[in-house]
Amino acid sequence: IYTSSLLSLSLTWSLPDVADTEVSCVFMERCILPCSFQGSTEVHIHWFRLTDIHFVHLYKNNQDQLKHQHKSFRNRTSLFKDQISRGNASLQLTGVKVQDEGTYECFISTISESKGSFVNLKVEGMRKHTQKTYNSIVFVLYSVLF
Numbered sequence: 001i002y003t004s005s006l007l008s009l010s011l012t013w014s015l016p017d018v019a020d021t022e023v024s025c026v027f028m029e030r031c032i033l034p035c036s037f038q039g040s041t042e043v044h045i046h047w048f049r050l051t052d053i054h055f056v057h058l059y060k061n062n063q064d065q066l067k068h069q070h071k072s073f074r075n076r077t078s079l080f081k082d083q084i085s086r087g088n089a090s091l092q093l094t095g096v097k098v099q100d101e102g103t104y105e106c107f108i109s110t111i112s113e114s115k116g117s118f119v120n121l122k123v124e125g126m127r128k129h130t131q132k133t134y135n136s137i138v139f140v141l142y143s144v145l146f
């Protein structure tokens with residue numbers, strides 16, 4: 001499955017990324033990264049972050065397979081198990097951090113289809129805060145120097 005994801009990755013990369021979904025997450029809150037497919041009983045759902053190829057979440061043989069999950073996502077990801085058979089492969093991420101920003105791929109593989117879709121995750125709240133802090137530091141420096 002890993003090889004096939006990478007293959008799809010290189011194939012989809014050459015296409016214009018018109019299908020990217022933008023998701024704004026609030027710092028420290030939970031966030032849902034949407035992904036859907038044609039419902040099927042036998043499905044592999046593979047979430048990873050394209051930006052650094054970090055392994056985020058894998059679901060196959062009707063269960064989570066998190067042995068190789070990147071440590072920054074430990075205990076923070078979950079799927080809506082009761083909705084998977086209906087084609088809902090959305091990922092829930094809790095305690096959103098600024099480092100979570102990036103492009104994620106949801107790679108779906110069933111008997112009838114194999115496809116990847118992309119979600120761009122942006123974190124709100126923290127940036128404004130950082131910007132404010134930065135502005136006040138500049139202000140303090142400015143008033144000290146001049």
Ligand SMILES: *[C@@H]1O[C@H](CO)[C@@H](O)[C@H](O)[C@H]1NC(C)=O
Pocket residue numbers: 074075
């Ligand atoms: C994840 O949860 C398990 C069980 O609740 C806990 O033992 C472990 O320390 C947690 N890991 C992290 C990185 O929070």
Ligand SMILES: *[C@@H]1O[C@H](CO)[C@@H](O)[C@H](O)[C@H]1NC(C)=O
Pocket residue numbers: 032034035036080083088089090
């Ligand atoms: C999947 O299920 C969750 C939880 O009920 C819901 O919030 C989300 O909108 C659903 N996503 C899709 C693509 O159906």
